[in-house]
Amino acid sequence: MLKVSLLKPLKALLVLGFISLAYGCTTTQSKNQSSVESPSKGAILTYYQNDQQPATQTATQVKAELNGPLVFYLLSAELAGQRNNLDYALEVYSALALQTQHPLIAERTSWIAQFAQQPKAALDAAILWATLAPQNPDAQRTAAGLLLQNEQYLDAFDHLLNFEKLSGESNYTLLATHLSEKNNPVISDLYQKMLEEKQRREEASSDLETALALLSDELGRQPTSRQHLKSALAINPNNVRALQLKAELLRSQGDYSQAEKLLNQALKNKPEEVRLWLEVARTQLKSGKLSQAEQTFDHIINLQPDNLPIRLALARIQIETEQYTAAKQTLKDLTDFDLLADQSWLLLGQLAERDQQWQLALQHYNQVTSGDPLVLATQASVRLLVENNQAPTALGLIQEKRSQAPELSVPLTLLGESLLRQQKDFAAALSWVDSGRDLLAENQESTQLLYARALLNYHLDDLNQMEADLNHLLSIDPNNAVALNALGYTLVDKTERINEGLLLIQKAHALDSESAEILDSLGWALFKLGRYEEALEYLEEAYARLQESEIAEHLIQVFWKLEKNEQAETLLNNYPELNLQPNQ
Template sequence: MPRGFPTTLFRRRPLAAIGLALALGGCQSLSAVSAPPPQDPMADAPPITRGLDAEGLSTLLVAEIAGQRGDYRRATRGYLATAERYRAPELAERAALAARFDDDPALLEETARRWQSLDPASEAPARLLSSLAVQRGDWTSALDQRLALHDDGDAELLGFIEDALEAGAAPAPLLERLRQDVAAPDAPVDRELAMALLEAATGQMPTARRRLDRLTATHPDDPAVQRIDAALALEMNAPERAEAAARRGLEASPGDARLMLLLARAQIRLGRLDAAEASTDALLEDRGDRPPLRLALARLYLEEAHPRPARRLLLPLLDDDDTPELAFLLLGGIAEQQGEVDNALLYYRQVPEGNSFLLARLRAARMLIEDDRLVDARAFLRNERLTHPDAASRLTGLEAELLDEAGARAQADALLDSYLDRHPDDAQLRYQRAMRAYGNGNLAAMERDLRTIIERDPDNANALNALGYTLADENIEGRLEEARALIERALELEPNNPAILDSRGWVAYRLGNVDAAVPWLERAWSAMPDQEIAAHLAEVLWVAGERQRARALIATAVERFSPRPRIDELLERLPALAP
């Protein structure tokens, strides 16, 4: 599948109190990618203690030397080969350490799985595999690995589920997987709280409430129980109960930032803003008046539609030499909400080049357009291009997107054509114009632009894949082999790119090679769960006769993705696929 022009969307996630509490509470993050390697990245690896024959010693020495020279892929392969030859988990661990420094998540995952096969009782490979699954958005597989840990306490299920929900993971598959794992009658509180969170997130509030009622009766002094009880009470619009639970939790764990935050949120819901501000001021005093904390607290008030205390928290940040860009964004949003368009524009323009630069310009220009000031919006973006020449291309693409949204497609066409006439080598904008042409049904114009990109840069995997995928998806007679060649070239350049893996499977299917298509699409789905990949894989599985798997995949996709145009289109063509 091709990559489209990136846009930024905002949404409020369920159980938002938990997500914001995590931001303050400093829950442990998962990461399988290490920092840049030290001078000797293998210095802390486990020692080699077993005797080796000549071949084993040679392989191991080559791996050691490769690691010291920075050839971590070769080092990994050597350690793995020796580990499997001698059934030595400690060598597999060395392989995993080397693989961390190679920029290939697939290699690291393969290494971790082979390490786990050599030492199924070890927690380390399970944790690593869980972390890798999280990085690619596959929270269900990550949960599988968590559940493989032998001690439920070690699994840290509550923190894991909180992270998953905050990241926007679909709760239903996680709940189903957790229910499949048979727990002891005296299941740890951690697991029970995780279940309650998932039940609440899937709309099973009465079930979650009953579970928490049992837990609060049996563990009244457990701060985690009171914290989740307070969070669930807020979800059920019961701020009185939330306040009481938060206070009980604070009695057991004074100064707990997440409980203090829940207390403040409950007080806001109860309309006691003075008490809420006293609570948030106490939190600032107790935890240190740091910009990230002020920002998090300001967002709390904004989520509850109280801009005044949010603004009070944000304004002192403007006195700093390095005002966080988020402060400008939030203050701009407050001014915009209050109808102060020009004031909001001043805040948005102060966001420096960086992660939020384009977002600020997007919000500013969209605000002007919604205020019936399209001409001003275009003048603003034109001035921004002059002020920030390094961002001119991205700002032009952004303006074209906004013109499309405003129904001014002819102006968007003229803007892109004019810019590309002056900057014909701008591959990103030419790609954007190609995708717009495709969206308008003009395949010839799309192909012209993609061909131009490829002629100027034969190694542009994005353009190769987009053209190959389009030829395959449109099923253009006589051009499927050409599509396959384009996609295979893209795959040579980016062998682990899930969009290209999806294209490779799809063109195999179009060519009638159903069995060959399945592994490619499975790899794509594993690396990047996406509604379009799910539709492709489900259709191919259905045609291959694996109808139960196809229906299960569709059920997962329907639960996980919204909107899901490719899934909906597939179900219209194959209604029997409906779960």
């Protein structure tokens, strides 16, 4: 399958609870300074002096000795970082990490890539670091966090297991929470892996039981979820996340008094646990105890008077519990604080939309000035303008925001591209993408924009240019599974170069075995080669992960080839728009 979704909401680069930007040799300067400190430069060089290995080195041996070119490139990369040339620093460190196979250089590469907001490079370096330093808990935690950030949940779980074995700490609940919020098709797979891990253990884990409770609840297995939750609290009665989940379960059953009783009992052991107090406030609002909830809010603020994000959390609870007037006032007060102004204006815009005041919503969204909130506010504004037949104004708004926030030129360019593509104006979209590429720093390229450009050329039936764009992208990022899959699928579906396409798709599958799109491409390539039984296996797995018409079409055709006509007709009934015939 050729994946055409280009724009996803931005997420924070690092996942809270796994990674700290303050760790080790990361920068201590603010991002506005865009400079990478180099406290580890001397440490790096000591790894190469006189073949002496420091005590902190792992069993993996250095594969390159100290020499003039190596020293030159290390120092030039550090100097480049200090002079704000992060692209060069990252390029050099990435090459050296692969060349030397040294864990410290791989670690340094990952942190530079994170600081430079290059998530793919950061992930590649972190996985290399974790591979080269299997006994380093920080390496395992970093790899897990970045895999989670890239929605590779099963691989993240494997690194979390390693992290727990090395450090004694676990983060399975955070992984499960993130996955359940995404409604991802691998929830069942992750539940099974966690269940198998539980059965292997001699000592029970409250965190693992809570994660299993979250996943089984998401799978609709409420009795199983309750049993996991009971086990989690039996192991650790003070497990805050388990207590939150149990309170949520009681509220869903309408048993607000029992939920509040549970939380108040837990607060006797943890009287300053803000998360539990927030659950109390949520329960009180849900049950209509408004005055008591206000007192709880005051208590929370008194517990942490300097914690402004807590006030934003209170506003979110007010919205969740439909206390909209109170939420608006809370958010208006928060717009006076720079730290929370953008998020507050974004939420105020969403509340105005709820009230069907789209022009007021636009005014609120226009107050957002930076970061992820600016992208989300611009997305919402564009949607409102298009809904009100003002598409040209929407594109002008994106251009204005793109000029105001050049650091966000890539996501904003993709937003404009999506707008033009929806209007079927592929030539204008192509020109728009190229204008976004022109806004990038000198000698810098965006793989996201190259991918967008390739898909537009696909729509324009310029397969040669599409292939050139994807090859350019792969020259920058050889392990980009999405690009490998797109190029492979196009060769399989549109040309006679099926075997060449299959090789590309197989490489993509090796990099990301969970993608429904890649599984579909692999199945379709095998179908084209007449390997129908093998094709069926991959296409059934793809459809199990993503019930989408193109995958269904491929699966139906395999059913017919294998004379599974009843299964083909049953599936075809769900997609009458396909208009397929058995001889196709």
